[in-house]
Amino acid sequence: EADAALPKRSGRVALVGRPNVGKSTLLNAALGHPLAIVSPTPQTTRDAILGVVHHGPAEIALLDTPGLHRPRTELGRVMNQAAREAARGADVIVFVTEAPDPARLPRRVKEDEDGPPLAPHPGDLTLLADLGSEAPVVFVLNKVDRMRDKALLLPLLDAFAKLRDFAAIVPVSALREDGVQRVLDEVAKLCPERDWGFAPDELTDRPTRFFAAEYVREQILRATKAEVPHASAVQIERYVEPTGEGALHIDATIHVERPGQKKILIGAGAEQLKRIGTEARLRIEELVGRQVNLKLWVRVTPEWRESRERLDELGYNK
Ligand code: GDP
Ligand code: MG
Structure with a gap:
């Protein structure tokens, strides 16, 4: 205060x-x-x-x-x-x-x-x-x-x-x-004497869809090892805010660099990907304070880390 x-x-x-x-x-x-x-x-x-x-x-x-x-x-x-x-x-x-x-x-x-x-x-x-x-x-x-x-x-x-x-x-x-x-x-x-620029309840300047992608990536980091975390990027394809009480709908693509990494990420019977989705959804729900419907896809995008163009598309160049 x-x-x-x-x-x-x-x-x-x-x-x-x-x-x-x-x-x-x-x-x-x-x-x-x-x-x-x-x-x-x-x-x-x-x-x-x-x-x-x-x-x-x-x-x-x-x-x-x-x-x-x-x-x-x-x-x-x-x-x-x-x-x-x-x-x-x-x-x-x-x-x-x-x-x-x-x-x-x-x-x-x-x-x-x-x-x-x-x-x-x-x-x-x-x-x-x-x-x-x-x-x-x-x-x-x-x-x-x-x-x-x-x-x-x-x-x-x-x-x-x-x-x-x-x-x-x-x-x-x-x-x-x-x-x-x-x-x-x-x-x-x-800190210099200056007027406040944010409302007292404002937590960040980033939109919640940015954190939605981050929270999916966080679960990938926790669930996988070695090269998979570094080779993964999350792109939000669809982000639909409900009018009224309904759920927030999010479709996201996880980009990896090689087919082997895709296999690891999805896991046997797609169990791993399901777990990543569930954990990430809970984190997003906590942030937005409403129900979230999260759908995840995994796609192989070779060498995305080395391509200026891909990095731009994935939002890493600001
Ligand atoms: P960053 O890369 O500098 O942002 O580091 P993170 O915040 O991601 O933390 C890296 C690791 O250090 C995580 O496993 C944290 O749980 C751990 N860590 C962070 N702060 C502490 C601390 O005060 N004590 C201990 N023991 N571990 C910490
Ligand atoms: Mg950090």
Whole structure:
């Protein structure tokens, strides 16, 4: 709720970081709604997604970006482009990285050992150097729930603090919703004084049909492995909103690159595809607040990730 005594603030805030560090999970925790899709597969997020949070006098338009990575396909290049553009136009940057995997941690830190046993990931060094200096940067170390030995936390945060002049440094567990409000507090202070641009109940600037496609893709990511998630794209063919009480009708095509992938996706007796459809439908129904009738088809579209034209058709070039 906005305090009438305080001047309104509004800022565009870019979530930037390597793939899989938890940017989308952080966005969802900040929104209090699972808007963005999340999965253990890197490069889950392909498009920048805006989520709007009203926090005290501040309107925070959080832009969740695809993680910056070394692109191997034309789609990869488009994703990097989307992330860079988001960072460029931002009033505030939230740089997200993750606490190291427990498997990589030493079992015990000896008291007499000098120096931090943990160092920032090399990919983070590159990204931080690329960020430029126009916008203030809030540093978020996510997944701190994975660090059982909290004595390791401070030296790691120190090592990051030396890399750059951060506006704030916040340890977070987006998964457990720990520290997320502190991130919003810090970001709110950095947002410029400006009128709000969104209605208080507006969650995003993307149409629900965009999320319908995303939620189908999310279930594909969860149900399949290896090359199938990366080779899949979802296209909404028909989207008919009912007048009155009826169901929302959605027809969607899942594009894959090879016949073998189509077979995997459909599964024996089409069981897998049915499951994907059911789970996605439930997610869409939660977002739109009404009944949804979802029909899915699978089509082989060879090399769609390498074709500018196909990417355009699938909506990946904006
Ligand atoms: P993104 O690629 O940066 O958007 O990362 P996602 O939000 O898709 O998350 C990648 C994976 O990390 C998923 O499996 C998440 O469940 C997991 N994850 C995200 N935040 C946390 C966290 O705070 N703690 C732990 N342990 N896992 C997390
Ligand atoms: Mg993501």
